[in-house]
Amino acid sequence: MKPLPAVASKAPIKFRIPTAENLVPIRLDIEIDGQRFKDAFTWNPTDPDSEVVVFAKRTVKDLKLPPAFITQIAQSIQSQLTEFRSLEGQEMYTGEKLVPLKLDLRVNNTIIRDQFLWDLNNFESDPEEFARTFCQDLDIEDPEVGPAIAVAIREQLYETAVQSVTTARESRVSKKGRRGAEHVTASKAGGTALDLMKLFGGKSNVIRKRKEWDMYEPIVDLLSNEEVDALDAREERNAR
Template identity: 65%
Template sequence: MKTVSLGASRPSAVNFRMPTRDNLVPIRVDLEVDGQRYRDAFTWNPRDPDSEIISFAKRTAKDLKLPANFVPQMLQSIQGQLAEFRSYEGQEMQIKEKIVPLKIDLRVNNTVIRDQFLWDIGNLDSDPEEFARTLCDDLNITDPEVGPAIAVSIREQLYEIASQSVSVMREKQLSKKGRRAPEFSSNSKAVNNAVDLFKYFGSKGSVIRKRKEWYLYEPVVDVVANEEDGKEEANNSSR
């Protein structure tokens, strides 16, 4: 699998963005309108105009035969999540040479996948979609909806880490303005889970697990039968 060198120096602080090659925002929609429920997860380019959101909502409602008043609610949901993402833009976030553990626990149609792996958040060329495709190929997962669901889950976790790193920078800046500048310690579980793996791997590491470490991070895939009662669905797609 593709490896990424961790030896090159990286800036200690950069303007906020997704720590991935493509600056795509994970969007999750869960709406119930006139007794009909719609759940979906996908990625969105924050630079796209709002007219694209309107067209997407109208097209989705038409294709799925959803009520007309579904459109403004979906529009509001997507716009709200994009507004939150944009509120971080222009602010500094801390990017360190750290590797964080990410976890996947999803059910998509009849496929259940659980996995955990290590991700270099300092690698701004990482690609969750490529990772998801490779993982599905390695695990012989044929459902085309599983890969996009995995990618969205990864992006959601990376987004949380990136937004929390903005708070870290804010605290550091505030502490410098005070009389005393105590060392800031993040309460973020995601940030505190970051581990420096250089002492294990030297100057090089992989965005994903090495095969010799699969006994530590072994993916689990199950195929479940259809269940009419209490069935849990994850309807995910990529835009």
């Protein structure tokens, strides 16, 4: 991964997810007549809305789902895209900001847990490249794991960007304590952004704090088919 060095800015910028590609994380969890469909992926918000319906029809056909799923899938995607588009053009703040991201995923038979700091001021960062490198370094062979990691990262970055919009909106309403309200720095994650960037060279969007290397090293577990079946059954019961 070779993202460009971050350049901190205290001035507001227009809303976007702090990554090289401004892709929207989409998560579907739809149940119709006892049949459930779950999926997570990214979507280019500049694609025509008609593509949503085409995607829904193709998904239903490929997975042999009942036709009723077409409308539900299309509506769910459209709703999430509408929420994203409602934020475009609004102001948000970045500044010197490192935020902790966590991975706690199960993809098929693979469980992934990890924790690291991500530089929100680096708009050239690439969750997909990070996920590919992660899987290569840890010898993860399941091709579905990488995309799931990338989506999980984008979801957290999206949530943080939305919070930045809220902060910018509140700062315009009240000028009191503005400097403290606008910027939540990495000091809340255990050290200043400047100190951490000096320690690790300031060239990567991902940082692992030295004192936590042993505590938060990546964990990858492979489950047996019996363990997966038990987890699926438990999740199904909880969903109901």
